[in-house]
Amino acid sequence: xxxxxxxxxxxxxxxxxxxxxxxxxxxxxxxxxxxxxxxxxxxxxxxxxxxxxxxxxxxxxxxxxxxxxxxxxxxxxxxxxxxxxxxxxxxxxxxxxxxxxxxxxxxxxxxxxxxxxxxxxxxxxxxxxxxxxxxxxxxxxxxxxxxxxxxxxxxxxxxxxxxxxxxxxxxxxxxxxxxxxxxxxxxxxxxxxxxxxxxxxxxxxxxxxxxxxxxxxxxxxxxxxxxxxxxxxxxxxxxxxxxxxxxxxxxxxxxxxxxxxxxxxxxxxxxxxxxx
Amino acid sequence: xxxxxxxxxxxxxxxxxxxxxxxxxxxxxxxxxxxxxxxxxxxxxxxxxxxxxxxxxxxxxxxxxxxxxxxxxxxxxxxxxxxxxxxxxxxxxxxxxxxxxxxxxxxxxxxxxxxxxxxxxxxxxxxxxxxxxxxxxxxxxxxxxxxxxxxxxxxx
Numbered sequence: 459x460x461x462x463x464x465x466x467x468x469x470x471x472x473x474x475x476x477x478x479x480x481x482x483x484x485x486x487x488x489x490x491x492x493x494x495x496x497x498x499x500x501x502x503x504x505x506x507x508x509x510x511x512x513x514x515x516x517x518x519x520x521x522x523x524x525x526x527x528x529x530x531x532x533x534x535x536x537x538x539x540x541x542x543x544x545x546x547x548x549x550x551x552x553x554x555x556x557x558x559x560x561x562x563x564x565x566x567x568x569x570x571x572x573x574x575x576x577x578x579x580x581x582x583x584x585x586x587x588x589x590x591x592x593x594x595x596x597x598x599x600x601x602x603x604x605x606x607x608x609x610x611x612x613x614x615x616x617x618x619x620x621x622x623x624x625x626x627x628x629x630x631x632x633x634x635x636x637x638x639x640x641x642x643x644x645x646x647x648x649x650x651x652x653x654x655x656x657x658x659x660x661x662x663x664x665x666x667x668x669x670x671x672x673x674x675x676x677x678x679x680x681x682x683x684x685x686x687x688x689x690x691x692x693x694x695x696x697x698x699x700x701x702x703x704x705x706x707x708x709x710x711x712x713x714x715x716x717x718x719x720x721x722x723x724x725x726x727x728x729x730x731x732x733x734x
Numbered sequence: 735x736x737x738x739x740x741x742x743x744x745x746x747x748x749x750x751x752x753x754x755x756x757x758x759x760x761x762x763x764x765x766x767x768x769x770x771x772x773x774x775x776x777x778x779x780x781x782x783x784x785x786x787x788x789x790x791x792x793x794x795x796x797x798x799x800x801x802x803x804x805x806x807x808x809x810x811x812x813x814x815x816x817x818x819x820x821x822x823x824x825x826x827x828x829x830x831x832x833x834x835x836x837x838x839x840x841x842x843x844x845x846x847x848x849x850x851x852x853x854x855x856x857x858x859x860x861x862x863x864x865x866x867x868x869x870x871x872x873x874x875x876x877x878x879x880x881x882x883x884x885x886x887x888x889x890x
Binding site: 578579582594599602603606607610614670671672673682683685686692718719720723724 | 737793838840843880
């Protein structure tokens, strides 16, 4: 990684030397994001900060089309940068089944394939069992909230959106993949529709944060409530949206482990999105 | 047993509702409309999870209480989070009478949920002196919430 000169003090605190890996990836402070109507963010760039609130993260990503925004949290900046770089380095690999966000570690993982709307409670029970081995009932509750929303997205929202867009279903099943990354839990959900509109998703998150959930909620009987995107983000320290249009959507939430609820909620969040 | 269970006890126009399980896209509140109630007590201690569709159905359902007095009891954290995040989850005339607060021990990693009750741990004026909570080894635990965020609803 090539770090901007203004990040020297942050780089010096990293426990591992990331400058020797992923040499094509730039890391720049968010203040370096170009402004102006014709300005374009750099494609192979991770923009970093350490003080953005969740709404500010979403606003930056949505309005400036930043694809990778990582925030520095004490003790995990290197792993969050590594997660970003792993995804950027070979985005096609992100979509592989059982793809781990941190490659070097041997991880305890669990894969669940599903395809129908009546499997949710069984999946939640399996996930709770897996998570119980990583300390904390509060972690299990957080993961359950994430599973609820990802499941609905994959089983209900994705095929509905695909139908609206006239996409032809290529076949396939949905998959949850959980991996203990030692310090983080990766919760990925993949569906075989590839109908997620990332701009619409991010725009919706921005709207919920700007207007408030109570004002922005979709109270009509059709469609989702439109809050799931923010519920996912609020329960994670990082979120990755990847889409192969017409073929696959994969959403990943990264949750810190070995921490209290308060420590998790005080962490600054990262957000990534891309289409392949 | 299905994903959720509803119990409604009616005494004249006083309704007491107990809800347990998962409140999600499959929940059907239509048999439990609150029209005609002058007071509604909702007991939530056994709610395990709620998703975004469940939140929407909840808001529609609690709206059928109209101007009735609405009180929520034994709210678990997942419900407190919705009260704080989604305006209308607790109706304007509603009050939280008791709710759970997570506690955590840095030493042992132990977690506990402690019930805060109106008149004891909090009043209309806000939070009172929080209780001292100890883990199984007798070590003091800390409130495991971002206080300004978790107790936001008490200020309304």
